[in-house]
Amino acid sequence: MSKRRTIEYFFTLHSPWAFLGHARLLDLARRHDAALAYRPMSLGEVFPASGGLPLAQRHPNRQAYRSIELQRWKARLGLSFNIKPAFWPIDITHADRAVVALVALGHEPEPFVSRAFVALWQEDRDLADHKVIAGLLVDCGHDAAVVLAQAGSAASGEQYRANGNEALAVGVFGSPTYMLDGEPFWGQDRLESLDEALTSGRAPIRP
Numbered sequence: 001m002s003k004r005r006t007i008e009y010f011f012t013l014h015s016p017w018a019f020l021g022h023a024r025l026l027d028l029a030r031r032h033d034a035a036l037a038y039r040p041m042s043l044g045e046v047f048p049a050s051g052g053l054p055l056a057q058r059h060p061n062r063q064a065y066r067s068i069e070l071q072r073w074k075a076r077l078g079l080s081f082n083i084k085p086a087f088w089p090i091d092i093t094h095a096d097r098a099v100v101a102l103v104a105l106g107h108e109p110e111p112f113v114s115r116a117f118v119a120l121w122q123e124d125r126d127l128a129d130h131k132v133i134a135g136l137l138v139d140c141g142h143d144a145a146v147v148l149a150q151a152g153s154a155a156s157g158e159q160y161r162a163n164g165n166e167a168l169a170v171g172v173f174g175s176p177t178y179m180l181d182g183e184p185f186w187g188q189d190r191l192e193s194l195d196e197a198l199t200s201g202r203a204p205i206r207p
Contacts, residue, residue, distance in 0.1 A: 003191060004034065004035055004108045005032065005033075005034040005035070005180065005181075005198060006034065006035045006036075006037055007035070007036050007178050007179065007180055007194070008178070008180075009025070009036050009037060009038050009039055009176065009179075010040070010167045010175065010176065010177040010178075010179065011038075011041070011175045011176040012040060012041060012042065012043055012092055012175045013040070013096055013099070013113070013117060013120060014043065014089070014090070014092040014096075015043070015119075015173065015175035015176060016081075017176060017186070017187055018108035018117070018175050018176040018191070019117040019120070019121045019176075020073050020077065020079070020188045021093070021176055021187075021191055022113065022114065022117055022176075023114070024188070025176075025178065025188075025190050026110065026114075026190060028191060028195055028198070032195075032198040032199075034198060038099055038103055038109050038113070039163045039166065039167065040097070040099045040100055040160065040163060041051070041096075041160070041163045041164040041167050041172075041175070042093065042096070042161075042164050043174075043175060044162060045161070046115055046164050046167055046168060046172065046173060046174075047173075049168050050065060050168060050174075051173070052173055052174060054089075055089070056089075063158050065095050067083060067087060070083045071083065071176060073188075073189075075207065080122065081121040081122050082124060084124075085120055085121060086124040087125065087126040087127065087128065088120070088122070089125045090127060090128040091128045091201060092127060092128070093160070094130060094133060094152070095116055095127040095128070095150060096160065097151040097152070097157070097160050098112065098116075098133055098137065098148065098151045099112065099116075099150040099157050100151065100156045100160050101150035101153075102147060103157065104150060104155065105150055107142065107147075111140040111141070111143070112136060112137060112140045114135055115136045115139055115140055116133075119132065119136055119165075125148050130148065132150065132194070134148060137150070150177060170182065170188070171184050171207075172184060173186070174186055174187070175190060176188060178190070178191070178194050180194060180197055180198065181204040182204050182206075183196055183197065183204035185197075
């Protein structure tokens, strides 16, 4: 029997690109019977250490091209979402750490991740608001008080930072990055390449 493959999923709920790729990543993982290891990370820590810049600090040409690309993918995927949500940019830390908490508590984080993406990018909900996060957790059948307590714990904070440190250590510099056997696939537009790697079973490509 062949060993089940694992895709390490480095992302933040703050990323529109992670949102755009999420449903297709889930489909890809199902088709290949691959496990997803959720690694929420802070771009506020990853960007400075890897040469990235927050959107507002990028050259206007880069900001304009980002908007064009988002509109292209919106049309290509036939997906309705807000390119400029009402609540963005925001401090996404606690929402990301809710995912960390679900993993630590042994719960499948996926329903909450999908629900949170929809809330931010399609429903203009404020994911910096603990009450909003609590409501989304309840929507997914969780005890919000337990999960939020775990999310606010020192252990979850340490794991969130550890995810960022691990991301940098394995070559990640943006969200989403999908890691397969140590090979990074950066961006939702690399899901096809990830699919091909899983289908072929080839050895990972190294620098």
